[in-house]
Amino acid sequence: MTGLADLAGVGVDRRGGFTRHGFSGVDLELRQWFAEEARRRGLDVETDRNGNMWAWWGPPGESAVVTGSHLDSVPGGGAFDGPLGVVAALQAVDLLQGRGFTPVKPFAVVVFVEEEGGRFGSGCLGSRLLTGALDADAARRLTDPDGVSLAEAARAAGVDPTRLGRDGDALRRIGVFVELHVEQGRGLVDLGAPVGVASSILAHGRWRFRFTGEGNHAGATLMGDRRDPMLAAAATVLAARRAAVDNTRATIGRLIPTPGGTNVIPSRVDLWLDARAHDTRRTRDLVAAIAEAAGRAAADEGCAVEVTEEYYGDPVTFDAGLRDRLVDTLGGVPVLPTGAGHDAGVLAAHVPTAMLFVRNPTGVSHAPEEFAEEADCAEGARALADVLAELAR
Incomplete structure (x- = not known):
């Protein structure tokens, strides 16, 4: 899949898979890639106080339709967990622009920092800081296995650690959030479907x-x-x-x-x-x-x-009205739960949130064997584009 192929040489772990941790040199390379890809599509890129990156299609504003995921990984992780959602979001923009679609509502693609918690041990770091679910002082004190604090790593990456914390301005801009993700399990394989919608998180x-x-x-x-x-x-x-x-x-x-x-x-x-x-x-x-x-x-x-x-x-049940709207837009795709945590689950306590899953034929995740077929990835990007068009019109 174009985009994923661009990242195939970034953060390769000699033990297998990819190791891409937040605020690392590898992370900076990934962030530069995203900024360049977003600007190539005419999107305006900004970084919020917690290091999350936003690419706006048109002027930023409240009640925005937002999609995206993360680019970091667990140690030795697969190529799809996180990056697929970012790449599919950019491809959805391509599809919408190719259709001549212009969003009526504010529209953004977001990349959340350190979702996996692979470096500092705290999952969904960027989204939890943004929503205030993670105390900023506690976050600054987090350290990686080498003893580097989050505050030190953020500063080295160009993020002012004194400004970490709840970002009410960014949160108020999100009217609805839809995250696409490779399925971490075999639910869609068993259902014979390339794309599904999430119901809940353990x-x-x-x-x-x-x-x-x-x-x-x-x-x-x-x-x-x-x-x-x-x-x-x-x-x-x-x-x-x-x-x-x-x-x-x-x-x-x-x-x-x-x-x-x-x-x-x-x-x-x-x-x-x-x-x-x-x-x-x-x-x-x-x-x-x-x-x-x-x-x-x-x-x-x-x-x-x-x-x-x-x-x-806590367990998350995604917004039922938004879930049903996605299912109807996509012609009755399956609805299934997940045992994996996501930034969408963090945001669900604050804004209407939904998730799309793309079939994973191996059922494996957080390992190099994680996979999704090219055709299913393309189907996921098309489904995401259809959903975003419905929400942003």
């Missing part, structure tokens, strides 16, 4: 478990004399798998021992839990059960554990 969050024990020599320390936090961490990984029942979901995808030597008993182990369920109660109960198991495992090994919530998002 409740989800991230928690850090910090296990502390005693660092020591791997050869000189008897097994019975150890206070090894890695054992408690390992027990917690297994406990998370056992606790995730009744369609709840628990994942531990990141674990860091300190100091990390092969022949060293670690003094500390940090791991991060991603937990999701259909409602807040079940999500909180799931985390509580895993935390209780972690406490028992730590005590058994003579260690301690501290649990810190780093991010939480």
Whole structure:
């Protein structure tokens, strides 16, 4: 797909896939690409106080029709999660301009910064700062694995960190937001449809478990004399798998021992839990059960554990009227839920919001195998153009 092909060499990870984190050198390259593509279409580009980029078709204004997504990725992510929504938005502009369409309402394409939270651990960073869902002081204190703070990274990228925070002016401009995204699952494959509309998003969050024990020599320390936090961490990984029942979901995808030597008993182990369920109660109960198991495992090994919530998002039900309008405009496409979080889910608490999904034949996401057929991507761009024309007339 034109656009995605342009980005194929940006942020390639030698381990596989792409690593594109917010406010990084790779991110600056992606942002430059978007600005050039937007201006080539006659759009005026601006960056808001939180680093989100806006490309306006005509004068900015309130009650705008806004579409877009994000360009960042998880570590080693796929090519479609985020960029497909940005590329499809630009292609929708091409289609509308080719039809001779001029929006009556203000119209913008937006790129939200650091949606994945791959660098600073806080998902949907740009949209949560914009809406005030994330405290600006807390955001400035966030650090990446190298100890670089969000404030430092933002300043290096040309964003004034003292101005981070709720942006009422930008929020008031959004009359409706529609985000296109590759499906993260096999729902559309099973339904035999190239495009669908989202109904809801699961409740989800991230928690850090910090296990502390005693660092020591791997050869000189008897097994019975150890206070090894890695054992408690390992027990917690297994406990998370056992606790995730009744369609709840628990994942531990990141674990860091300190100091990390092969022949060293670690003094500390940090791991991060991603937990999701259909409602807040079940999500909180799931985390509580895993935390209780972690406490028992730590005590058994003579260690301690501290649990810190780093991010939480309530379940989202997208605006029913807007959802039905999209379905009617697109001739009755399927409606389906998603277990993945999105900037659209953050905005849904403030403005009418909807999502379009494009079929993913692998069902895989957040990995190099993530995919969408060229024809389905084109169908998604056409569907987005039809929807935007209906909303912006």
